[in-house]
Every structure is written in structure tokens, then in C-alpha cells.
Amino acid sequence: MNNPSKTQALIGVGIMLIDQNQKILLGYRNKKNEPATWCFPGGKMDAHESIEYAAMRELLEETALDLSQDVESIQPLNTIIDQNSDAVxxxxGTIYQLSDESLKTQICVTEPEIFERWEWFNINELPQPLFPETDVMIKYYLNQPQDKGWAIYSIAQPK
Structure with missing residues (x-):
């Protein structure tokens, strides 16, 4: 019999929200039976979703921020593979530049069993610890060296 962890695939999406002051939105994730970390909104993709739609849906589910009228402005950033995991x-990674500061007023905790709060941080002054995939996305965005065990692929923008 196959080991389920060897055959299981986990496909997720994360969205880096950047405001006009170049601050990023992070949630304090304090989910039961997991170490507490700071992370971007995100989660598992559903069948038949585009990357951008999945990012928009997860953002809405976790923060109440609705970008459904602007989903085409969510840009692919990269693809990350966790090579340390037993599962695939x-x-x-996606990114969205917040052009309307008033949208920040929509952000709230919608899943208190997972997140305690959402805060904006200067990208060079981040809280610790970061959720592993969030850390990888930020280092990629800042063009910083990555920790071992991650395969990161750039997503070319259409010309």
C-alpha cells in the first residue's frame, strides 16, 4: 500500500498585498496544533480555479477584502515547491498593489479560529516568525537568498 503522504499533493496560493506606502499585510496565524506565525492571506486552491481567482477568494474569506471587481490586477509572482515536505x-505566489487606501477599512478577522489579527508592516521590518511560504515569497520579492529546500520558479509576465 502507498504511503498517503508520499502521493498527496497540496496546491496552495498566497497573496502579497502592498499598499501605497510599500507596506505589506500579514495576519497573525494562531491555528490550533500549529506553531503561531505571521503570513499572507492564502490557502488551498479549489478545482477549476485560476491562480488569480483562488488568491482573490482566499483574501475575501480570510480578511473580508473583496477584489472581485479587480481580480485581473492580481499578478502571478512565482511558484514555490517545498522540497522538505513528504507531500508534494x-x-x-501572487501580488496585488493596493491603489485605493480606503479598501483597508474592509479588512477584518473573519476566521478567528485561525487568525488573531491583520496588520500592515514595512517590508524591511517584519515580525517573526513568518509562515515558511510567506518568508519565501518576501525573500523572492526582495531578491534575497533563499533557505535550502525550496525550489522557486519565476512566472514570466506576458509581453
């Missing part, structure tokens, strides 16, 4: 874990 792939995360699609």
Missing part, C-alpha cells in the same frame, strides 16, 4: 507542496 506547491504554492503559487
Amino acid at each position: 507542496k506547491v504554492t503559487f
